[in-house]
Amino acid sequence: MAREVLLISEKQVKDSTTVESNIDPKVLRSVVLDVQQIQLRPILGSELYNQILDAKEQLEVDEDYDMPEQIKELFYDFITPYLIHAVVCDFMITNNFKITNKGVLKLNDSHGSNIQANELQTLADFYQNKVASYKKVLIDYLAKDKGCYTGNKNVLSTGWYLEDRPAFYHRGYR
Numbered sequence: 552m553a554r555e556v557l558l559i560s561e562k563q564v565k566d567s568t569t570v571e572s573n574i575d576p577k578v579l580r581s582v583v584l585d586v587q588q589i590q591l592r593p594i595l596g597s598e599l600y601n602q603i604l605d606a607k608e609q610l611e612v613d614e615d616y617d618m619p620e621q622i623k624e625l626f627y628d629f630i631t632p633y634l635i636h637a638v639v640c641d642f643m644i645t646n647n648f649k650i651t652n653k654g655v656l657k658l659n660d661s662h663g664s665n666i667q668a669n670e671l672q673t674l675a676d677f678y679q680n681k682v683a684s685y686k687k688v689l690i691d692y693l694a695k696d697k698g699c700y701t702g703n704k705n706v707l708s709t710g711w712y713l714e715d716r717p718a719f720y721h722r723g724y725r
Contacts, residue, residue, distance in 0.1 A: 633685035
């Protein structure tokens with residue numbers, strides 16, 4: 552069963568981005584948990600991911616708890632900004648469309664206006680670029696002198712696994 556420890560708070564997301572303060576906390580919490588499980592866990596690997604959850608959980612129980620320096624740096628300097636922007640990216644879609652017993656609805660109120668699909672895509676692309684940048688910084692940090700990134704570097708964006716072939720990689724294909 553997935554642990555429901557939030558690595559970032561609703562307040563952090565709202566204070567660091569353009570997300571309004573009146574956003575439904577239940578929806579935002581769900582998005583944070585999904586992003587942690589689906590996006591962050593594969594980057595960190597289960598062992599390191601669970602160490603981060605343990606440290607965050609301990610911090611919530613004991614405010615005097617001092618995270619180990621390596622975990623603290625990883626958590627505050629790399630994981631937190633990555634999660635904040637990844638959450639916003641996923642939240643845009645989650646917040647704009649709701650599945651109800653009447654079908655999939657695009658939400659609108661008297662104080663807002665409908666955005667066109669291309670406008671939503673532009674906004675999603677903007678945040679996706681931020682997510683990709685934070686993800687790269689996080690992976691680079693894990694790989695650099697830490698020896699704790701265990702992700703499979705032989706997987707192309709297509710998801711196909713290629714065996715190590717130095718001549719293939721030498722030509723610049725990765």
